[in-house]
Amino acid sequence: LAVSWCAEDLTFPPGFKFGAATAAFQVEGAWNVSDKGESKWDRFCHEFPHKIQDRSNGDVACDSYHQWKRDIEMAEELGLHFYRFSVSWTRLLPSGFANHISEDGTRYYNNLIDGLLEKGIEPFVTLYHWDLPQSLQDLGGWTNPLVADWFADYARVVFTLFGDRVKWWITINEPIVICDVVYNSGIMAPPIISPETGAYLCNKNVMMAHARAYRIYDEEFRPKYQGKVSVANHHIWFDPLTPADAELAELARQNAVGRYAHPIYSKTGGWPASIEKALEEVSLKRGYSKSSLPAFTQEEIEFVRGTYDFYAMNHYTSRLIRKAREGETFNFWPFADCIDLGAKVQKQEDWDVTSTFWFFIHPEGIRRQLAWLKQQYGDIEFIITENGFPTVEGIHDPIRIKYYKAYLKQVLLAIKEDGVYLTGYTAWSLMDNFEWSDGYATKFGLYQVDYNDPHRKRTPRDSARFYKNLIKTYTLDDGATQDEL
Numbered sequence: 001l002a003v004s005w006c007a008e009d010l011t012f013p014p015g016f017k018f019g020a021a022t023a024a025f026q027v028e029g030a031w032n033v034s035d036k037g038e039s040k041w042d043r044f045c046h047e048f049p050h051k052i053q054d055r056s057n058g059d060v061a062c063d064s065y066h067q068w069k070r071d072i073e074m075a076e077e078l079g080l081h082f083y084r085f086s087v088s089w090t091r092l093l094p095s096g097f098a099n100h101i102s103e104d105g106t107r108y109y110n111n112l113i114d115g116l117l118e119k120g121i122e123p124f125v126t127l128y129h130w131d132l133p134q135s136l137q138d139l140g141g142w143t144n145p146l147v148a149d150w151f152a153d154y155a156r157v158v159f160t161l162f163g164d165r166v167k168w169w170i171t172i173n174e175p176i177v178i179c180d181v182v183y184n185s186g187i188m189a190p191p192i193i194s195p196e197t198g199a200y201l202c203n204k205n206v207m208m209a210h211a212r213a214y215r216i217y218d219e220e221f222r223p224k225y226q227g228k229v230s231v232a233n234h235h236i237w238f239d240p241l242t243p244a245d246a247e248l249a250e251l252a253r254q255n256a257v258g259r260y261a262h263p264i265y266s267k268t269g270g271w272p273a274s275i276e277k278a279l280e281e282v283s284l285k286r287g288y289s290k291s292s293l294p295a296f297t298q299e300e301i302e303f304v305r306g307t308y309d310f311y312a313m314n315h316y317t318s319r320l321i322r323k324a325r326e327g328e329t330f331n332f333w334p335f336a337d338c339i340d341l342g343a344k345v346q347k348q349e350d351w352d353v354t355s356t357f358w359f360f361i362h363p364e365g366i367r368r369q370l371a372w373l374k375q376q377y378g379d380i381e382f383i384i385t386e387n388g389f390p391t392v393e394g395i396h397d398p399i400r401i402k403y404y405k406a407y408l409k410q411v412l413l414a415i416k417e418d419g420v421y422l423t424g425y426t427a428w429s430l431m432d433n434f435e436w437s438d439g440y441a442t443k444f445g446l447y448q449v450d451y452n453d454p455h456r457k458r459t460p461r462d463s464a465r466f467y468k469n470l471i472k473t474y475t476l477d478d479g480a481t482q483d484e485l
């Protein structure tokens, strides 16, 4: 596609909003301060230190529990329109259940929310970013259908406490990671490997839990607060390796995207038909009596369908898809291959690699993904709730700036050329933080965090200056430094 660029083309539409994100477990620390309960990630790091690259944990992390004023100051320095952060379930509900609400936890989030609003920055709040109470994990966690009840109770508490001031809500961050990555890989909490059962039980339960929270907001809180609620889905863009792999690539999209989006965003609801069929076939072939993908009742289909006010997408990278050859082995989905579809993934030769094994650079992927979503689910409002780049060290990060520029240029193309109704963009992350199984070794921050400093000093990287300038000027057009990745 040949596009001629003029200065105006590199400008974001008026009213477009820029933010940055973090998540509770990755930044807060204070894992057992006051009455806070234990989460599955606290347990995982303490019990299996070897599963974390630098044998670290979230006990102190960026100490945002104590440093929240500095976090707000950074958001203000950048000129962010919104700050996306998550609530720690066990900081607010130490037992995991709504029988007791922590005063300390309530105070912490009130301070953060009020402090942001004082500076004119909108709080954009995720209810669940992977830190399930260990008490609920002990009862089966996301594979137990009762999780929808527990999550609904928790959501109602959060909406009740903070709904007067928070207008933007994400129920659950990246269901595909909570289900497919967790139960296929063993590299995340809990380390239970159950690709043929656990991943699919979780899939349905997460859809139900999201819908319960959405319906609660819709019925009990929207009339007085008029906020917006969605779920943040993580999408890797899949391109076919050869034209012969086109059908398989589309099936892989339905498996990675459709299995988490179709029940909510499609006109018909429920699972994507192609996936329902493919997974039933493979389950029967494996000797199960029925599909591993649990069916929805008609009532459940209706209950989940339409439970969104906008589409929230996290996006970082792309893959090429091809048919597996006879006898080939599979790496775990969705970072890699999909054994259930007989699909192998690889990178395209000209895509640059990064310090992170799952992360290849392919800016066009973000545009293609948005166009595909619009074509599948219609002309709805989109917000990019995460996009960002990993490095291992340094305050000077030209490569991160290059990544942001290249991806944001594709975002502009999606808006201007493809007519995607995209109203906001979120950089991951405001600061370096606990990058799950990478520990503190992988850094996504616009701000560097000094983990040797007891106060976890934060220092802006060059990319922070780039982002600040973008938010101020609304344009990517900065002349000579406007280069391609």
Ligand code: PNW
Pocket: 023, 026, 173, 174, 177, 234, 236, 314, 316, 317, 334, 335, 358, 386, 428, 435, 436, 444
């Ligand atoms: C997201 N993938 O995770 C999470 O929401 C963040 O907590 C995390 O720190 C960030 O991205 C960077 O890793 C990902 O399958 C989950 O490609 C899945 C993938 C990528 C990132």
